[in-house]
Structures are given as structure tokens and as C-alpha cells.
Amino acid sequence: MTGTTENQQAVRRSDATRAAILSAARERFASDGYERATIRAIARDAKIDPSMVMRYYDSKAGLFAAAVAIDPGLPDLPVEPREAIGRTLVSHFLTLWEENGELTALMRVAATDPAAAERMQSVLREQLIPLARQVGPEPEQAQARAALCASTVLGLALTRYVLRFPASMALGREEIVDWLGPTIQRYLTAPTP
Amino acid sequence: MTGTTENQQAVRRSDATRAAILSAARERFASDGYERATIRAIARDAKIDPSMVMRYYDSKAGLFAAAVAIDPGLPDLPVEPREAIGRTLVSHFLTLWEENGELTALMRVAATDPAAAERMQSVLREQLIPLARQVGPEPEQAQARAALCASTVLGLALTRYVLRFPASMALGREEIVDWLGPTIQRYLTAPTP
DNA sequence: CTGGACTGTCAACAGTCGTTGGCCTACAGT
DNA sequence: ACTGTAGGCCAACGACTGTTGACAGTCCAG
Incomplete structure (x- = not known):
């Protein structure tokens, strides 16, 4: 000792x-x-x-x-009211990425390292898909809905924190929530188009 | 000779x-x-x-x-009818990524190499922003609208072709166009939320 | 006070990388 | 037939990498 x-x-x-x-x-x-x-x-x-x-x-x-050991802590998100889940999720992800620089590191490495990519995917599998199954209609489509949400959120993180496109970095926090919130909301809760 | x-x-x-x-x-x-x-x-x-x-x-x-020398060839896209521009863009990007494996290479490298990232950004600057200025209201917001479109499309490419999430690869081509088309359409043409 | 565990430094190993220059071969123009 | 040039291979250089082992100072328990 x-x-x-x-x-x-x-x-x-x-x-x-x-x-x-x-x-x-x-x-x-x-x-x-x-x-x-x-x-x-x-x-x-x-x-x-x-x-x-x-x-x-x-x-x-x-x-x-x-x-890069980090816990996104999605499960504790408030699911109610259901019509605000989109904005809630986007807002939560924004603070998560801005507070934890290791997420940028994880994504940079995941681009070429399968093990890191698997780690990113585990977030989708263990947190986003269950959430989609919980709030969305047609539970058998939870995979597709969660994949769309992941692509939306990770796409923003990619252009903003990894590739650092000026046009993406210029977006204000409120602006992002206003635009992406409804998108996530639709992916999660809207009927199949 | x-x-x-x-x-x-x-x-x-x-x-x-x-x-x-x-x-x-x-x-x-x-x-x-x-x-x-x-x-x-x-x-x-x-x-x-x-x-x-x-x-x-x-x-x-x-x-x-x-x-990785490649030309996305966006300028030749048909802008009419304006209410179909979203689906047209998504469909065009899908074929582009599936036919050219070098785009995946470019993105993998762009994750860590600033020069490659700049090359990706040039597509946004020279093709997506002008298109947003052309079809969208409030031309001074073309930067923000184009950034959102880039994040949407690159997010899908990231999860589907780079990270290879099974849930994202399982999406059918029609399914993607049906879900992402309206998103792009809104980012380009909807009034500021 | 003393022994042993912990914290830290230094130098070196073995391997791989991008890159270079010399050399041989085979073809094309005259 | 002869010759210059382009296509191709081989061996090696110098730099850099992750990793290792021997060695020195420091702290604490007994």
C-alpha cells in the first residue's frame, strides 16, 4: 500500500x-x-x-x-415532452462536444481505425437505438431512425469540430438547435415518408 | 516525342x-x-x-x-423544379460517393490533414454556397444554409462509407432520398426558423 | 536508520518509413 | 545496326517511430 x-x-x-x-x-x-x-x-x-x-x-x-474513455450519458435525457426531444438531443450533443475535446480525437482516429469506429458505433447501438425505439412509432424501424439521427449529429460535428469549415463554425448555438432540432424530431417521430 | x-x-x-x-x-x-x-x-x-x-x-x-483529384460536378445540376432540389441533390451525392471510392479516401485523410480538409471545403465554397444563394431566400444566409446541407450529406457519407455503421449501410437508396431530401429542401428554401 | 518500493531519466534497440542514386534492360529513331 | 532514352529493379541512406532495460534520486514503513 x-x-x-x-x-x-x-x-x-x-x-x-x-x-x-x-x-x-x-x-x-x-x-x-x-x-x-x-x-x-x-x-x-x-x-x-x-x-x-x-x-x-x-x-x-x-x-x-x-x-478517449468517455460516457455520452444519453440515457438520463428527459424524454418528455415528446415534441421537444429533437431540440433536447441536439442541445445535449452540442454541450457534449464542446466540453469534451476527446470526442474530436475519437472521431479523427475513427476515420482510419476500425476499433475506434466500433467505439463510436456502440454509442448508437446502446443509446440512440433504444431511445428511437422508445419515442418513435414502428419500433422495428428504430435502427433506421437512429442511424439518421447519428448521421445528422455526427455530420455537424464533422464539419464543425473536425474539418473546421468556417461556414459551419460560424453557426450560433441557437441557430443550430433551431435548424437541426426539427430534423431530429422528424427522424425520430414522423411516420415513414 | x-x-x-x-x-x-x-x-x-x-x-x-x-x-x-x-x-x-x-x-x-x-x-x-x-x-x-x-x-x-x-x-x-x-x-x-x-x-x-x-x-x-x-x-x-x-x-x-x-x-483524390476529382470534380463533384455540382454546377450542372438541374435547379428546376425548385421544390425537388432537395431530393435531386441527395440522389446526386449518393451516386457520386458510390461511384468514386476516392471520395472516401479524401474524407479519411481530411480527418487529420488540413490540406485535404481544405479541399473538401472548396466544394462547399465554390459549389454549395452559390447554389444556396441561387435557390434560397435571403442570399446573405447562403453560408449557413450551405453549411447545414454539407453537414447533412457528409454526415451520411461518414456513417455509411467511412465509419461503416451497419445501421447506416442498411438504409436503402430510396429510403435515404425520402428522409434526407426534405431535410435538404428545408435547409435551402425554408424561411429562417 | 535502513530497506524497499515508487518516480523519473538516459541511452539504446529493432523496425519501418519516404526517398535517392546507380545499374541493367529493352525499345524507338536514325 | 547503332545509340540514346525511358522503364524498371536493387540496395542503401538517414530519419523517425514505439518500446525496453539499466540506472539514479526520493519517499515512506518498519
Whole structure:
């Protein structure tokens, strides 16, 4: 056991270093992608030796996994009133992306790494499809409806946070909710066209 | 001059090799992204020596530029009837993406390479914004409307061709046009919400 | 005070990458 | 037939990568 207490969760002296590594890794992965974000560069940012990264996170893949571990927390969304679910979802996703830079990193990497793509898909499978089944008509169409919602939301994230199109970054938060809200609402609740 | 004819466009003996390199490069870039698609692997696929790639395309960057040179050809789209522009655009984009695998390669690379991202943005700037200015009300909002359309279409391409979400790949062509068509139509022609 | 575990540094390994230059072969123009 | 040039292969360079092991200082428990 380490630390000054006998608590089950020990406070290690290296926690600050671990956090510095993780923070630097998130920035580098988000801006450079997986391959171009080198362990040496991350270590330089965190002002430690590259070998420390290996000691604390085993490998580059392990570091990435730790850096993008995040929970979108969709299940806690208020489903009522049902006619506002579209705007609620869009608004929730906007804050999620703006608060967590690791989502940009995850998406940049997912573009070329199947494992990261699978991780993004799990959000759709475990959170968006159940939600579509819950609020939409014809539960057997929940897959299609959820896929459309994912494409809408991820499309905005792509042009705004990953590709950084000026025209997309210029959109105001309210503007986005006003335009995308009804779209999501229709995908989730409208009858099949 | 080379070749058996005196035409202004000489037929070089190496044209077959050039084409083989370009084809192999498109496949590798599309499936692996820029960094993981090595010149050695591309050369192996094309059954030639890696140094030939350098001879014909100068560098890896030059090869990539040649591999993703493509014209979306939006300007020739029929604008009439105006109430069908949404479905027309979606349908056009679908065939475009399904016929040209290099678009997937371009998007995969654009996720981490600013130059490729700029190239994607140029489509929006030079083709989508003018179209929005042409068919939509309030021309000063053409930027925002075009950005929303780009996010819609690229979002579908992302989930369907890049991330390959099963739920998105399961959507039929008609289904996509039926759902996304009205969305694009609204983004382009509806009054500001 | 002392031993051992923890935090950190340094140098090096083995592999891969893009890229280069030399060399051989085969074809085309004269 | 002869020769210059283009097509192609081979071996190697230098740089950079993830990863490893040996070594030094630091802290805490006994």
C-alpha cells in the first residue's frame, strides 16, 4: 500500500503526472490523429520522459484508450415532452462536444481505425437505438431512425469540430438547435415518408 | 516525342503502370488513411518497385493529390423544379460517393490533414454556397444554409462509407432520398426558423 | 536508520518509413 | 545496326517511430 491513508483508493504521488500525460495525449490525438501524435511529442508536452508513458499506460494503444474513455450519458435525457426531444438531443450533443475535446480525437482516429469506429458505433447501438425505439412509432424501424439521427449529429460535428469549415463554425448555438432540432424530431417521430 | 503516333497527346509505354499505381493508391488511401497507406504497400499492390512511385508522382503527397483529384460536378445540376432540389441533390451525392471510392479516401485523410480538409471545403465554397444563394431566400444566409446541407450529406457519407455503421449501410437508396431530401429542401428554401 | 518500493531519466534497440542514386534492360529513331 | 532514352529493379541512406532495460534520486514503513 502507498500513500498516507489506508483508504481503498490510494493517492499516488504520480497522479499529477498521469493527469498531465492524459491531458497532453488528448490534445495531440485531437489535433493530429493517432499516427501523427507521437509518444515523444506527448511526453514533451507533459514535460516528462517518453518511457513514463509506457510505464503508466503500457502502450500507445493503451494510452489512446484511456484518453478517449468517455460516457455520452444519453440515457438520463428527459424524454418528455415528446415534441421537444429533437431540440433536447441536439442541445445535449452540442454541450457534449464542446466540453469534451476527446470526442474530436475519437472521431479523427475513427476515420482510419476500425476499433475506434466500433467505439463510436456502440454509442448508437446502446443509446440512440433504444431511445428511437422508445419515442418513435414502428419500433422495428428504430435502427433506421437512429442511424439518421447519428448521421445528422455526427455530420455537424464533422464539419464543425473536425474539418473546421468556417461556414459551419460560424453557426450560433441557437441557430443550430433551431435548424437541426426539427430534423431530429422528424427522424425520430414522423411516420415513414 | 515518344510513341507510334504524332498526336499532341503522346501515348507513353508507362501509362499502364501509372494507372496501376493510381488505382492501388486509391484503394490503400481509402482503406488505411494517409499515414498507414505506405508507398511500399501501394507499390506491392501495383506489382512494381517503390521507387517508380517517386519517379511518376514525385512524393507521397504528390501521389495522394493525384489519387483524390476529382470534380463533384455540382454546377450542372438541374435547379428546376425548385421544390425537388432537395431530393435531386441527395440522389446526386449518393451516386457520386458510390461511384468514386476516392471520395472516401479524401474524407479519411481530411480527418487529420488540413490540406485535404481544405479541399473538401472548396466544394462547399465554390459549389454549395452559390447554389444556396441561387435557390434560397435571403442570399446573405447562403453560408449557413450551405453549411447545414454539407453537414447533412457528409454526415451520411461518414456513417455509411467511412465509419461503416451497419445501421447506416442498411438504409436503402430510396429510403435515404425520402428522409434526407426534405431535410435538404428545408435547409435551402425554408424561411429562417 | 535502513530497506524497499515508487518516480523519473538516459541511452539504446529493432523496425519501418519516404526517398535517392546507380545499374541493367529493352525499345524507338536514325 | 547503332545509340540514346525511358522503364524498371536493387540496395542503401538517414530519419523517425514505439518500446525496453539499466540506472539514479526520493519517499515512506518498519
